[in-house]
Amino acid sequence: MFGLRKPQQRLIQSTLPLALVLALVGPSCTQTQACACLQPGAEAALSLPVPSPHEAVLLEGWSAYRQRFIQADGRVIDREDQDRTVSEGQAYAMLRAVAIDDPATFDRTYTWAKDNLVRQDETGEPIDRLWAWKWGQRPNGNWGALDPNFATDADIDAATALILAAQRWQCDRYAEEARALLADLWAYGTLELPDGTRQLIPGPIADFQLGDDQIILNPSYFAPASFRLFAEVDPDHDWLSLIDSGYAMLDDLSSFSATGLPPDWIVFTPATGTYRQLPLDHALQSHYSFDAIRVWWRVSQDAVWFNEPRADAYLQAQLPELGDRWQQAGRLPARLTLDGQAESSYEATAHYAMVYGAMQRVNQAIAEDIYRTKLQPAYQDGFWDNDTAYYTQNLAWFGLWPLEASPQRLQVSQCEG
Numbered sequence: 001m002f003g004l005r006k007p008q009q010r011l012i013q014s015t016l017p018l019a020l021v022l023a024l025v026g027p028s029c030t031q032t033q034a035c036a037c038l039q040p041g042a043e044a045a046l047s048l049p050v051p052s053p054h055e056a057v058l059l060e061g062w063s064a065y066r067q068r069f070i071q072a073d074g075r076v077i078d079r080e081d082q083d084r085t086v087s088e089g090q091a092y093a094m095l096r097a098v099a100i101d102d103p104a105t106f107d108r109t110y111t112w113a114k115d116n117l118v119r120q121d122e123t124g125e126p127i128d129r130l131w132a133w134k135w136g137q138r139p140n141g142n143w144g145a146l147d148p149n150f151a152t153d154a155d156i157d158a159a160t161a162l163i164l165a166a167q168r169w170q171c172d173r174y175a176e177e178a179r180a181l182l183a184d185l186w187a188y189g190t191l192e193l194p195d196g197t198r199q200l201i202p203g204p205i206a207d208f209q210l211g212d213d214q215i216i217l218n219p220s221y222f223a224p225a226s227f228r229l230f231a232e233v234d235p236d237h238d239w240l241s242l243i244d245s246g247y248a249m250l251d252d253l254s255s256f257s258a259t260g261l262p263p264d265w266i267v268f269t270p271a272t273g274t275y276r277q278l279p280l281d282h283a284l285q286s287h288y289s290f291d292a293i294r295v296w297w298r299v300s301q302d303a304v305w306f307n308e309p310r311a312d313a314y315l316q317a318q319l320p321e322l323g324d325r326w327q328q329a330g331r332l333p334a335r336l337t338l339d340g341q342a343e344s345s346y347e348a349t350a351h352y353a354m355v356y357g358a359m360q361r362v363n364q365a366i367a368e369d370i371y372r373t374k375l376q377p378a379y380q381d382g383f384w385d386n387d388t389a390y391y392t393q394n395l396a397w398f399g400l401w402p403l404e405a406s407p408q409r410l411q412v413s414q415c416e417g
Contacts, residue, residue: 046063048405051402058397060382065394076093078391090154091157098161106161130150133151152185155189156226163175169412213270216266217265220293224246225306228240249268250295290351290391319359349384350396357399
């Protein structure tokens with residue numbers, strides 16, 4: 001039987017060059033004073049922190065997304081699924097806003113999430129700072145949380161965005177709220193295993209535990225670059241230990257399937273250190289598809305931002321499987337079984353975007369071929385594929401975003417009043 005442990009009180013000595021994250025949070029932003037770029041009338045010009053051949057597309061894509069998918073009050077709408085809102089979408093908007101220097105949209109999307117996704121008990125009192133993952137119209141016609149459970153990938157991305165925003169816009173309020181969110185994420189979104197190691201879990205343990213000795217994991221939730229940022233701003237918790245357990249998971253899964261590609265979901269037995277496929281009748285499946293493709297993005301960040309050798313080794317070892325398929329057929333199926341069989345005849349722009357960004361570390365020629373033949377033709381007037389494809393807009397944008405735009409390169413923004 002597994003048990004959640006209360007947050008441990010151990011100071012972590014990080015090797016990262018990111019002590020500047022808090023140091024750059026200037027004294028001009030206090031608890032009672034608005035953040036530097038959020039003063040009434042202040043406006044920052046949208047910009048990339050580093051040069052990119054995709055600059056025009058990234059700027060136009062964000063402006064179009066902001067108009068089409070983000071309400072005036074900050075709610076991000078999934079127009080492909082009954083106009084619902086998911087915590088992932090709010091966090092993605094925050095990440096994109098801080099990356100492109102849009103503090104007003106950042107604050108609107110963050111404020112909406114805090115006000116509407118807070119998890120509550122039966123009396124309506126908040127139970128923690130994690131976000132309910134799904135919000136929308138209820139059967140009675142009212143709008144509100146449809147599922148009170150949290151999804152750790154969204155909370156990870158939200159905390160990451162808050163830390164970057166605190167640095168870029170000199171706002172210590174964001175840093176303090178990130179630390180508060182991280183305390184709950186550590187307490188309820190990570191698990192101490194019998195051998196004393198720590199493992200990230202996808203959500204509440206009650207939802208992702210099979211029997212007494214197995215847990216369901218999602219490899220695409222593993223965010224090593226974010227965990228390094230967390231270790232800097234929240235030294236009370238051993239975030240670096242999640243990097244070790246995450247890379248161990250990816251290495252083990254590389255030999256689990258015939259292709260070496262990561263699955264969307266997998267069952268892990270900590271006592272034996274072994275993995276197994278989820279039952280075919282389970283709602284979650286162990287194939288390579290729309291969740292797993294995000295592994296390339298998250299691992300690439302660690303490779304470029306922090307020069308992590310395990311990240312580069314993983315990309316060099318596993319991406320050639322997709323590179324070979326591309327060279328043989330000029331296309332990549334959107335979904336593959338663990339033994340490498342195509343489960344779909346269709347392709348996915350989101351998949352190509354995630355592969356494109358990572359493939360630049362492995363085979364530049366293939367990366368550029370994917371962009372020229374798949375990504376560039378899919379884009380028109382600010383949108384990839386169509387103006388309802390919420391998930392595609394985000395992953396395509398992240399895939400084209402220059403990985404060189406590391407936290408250190410997000411300079412303190414100069415706002416225009």
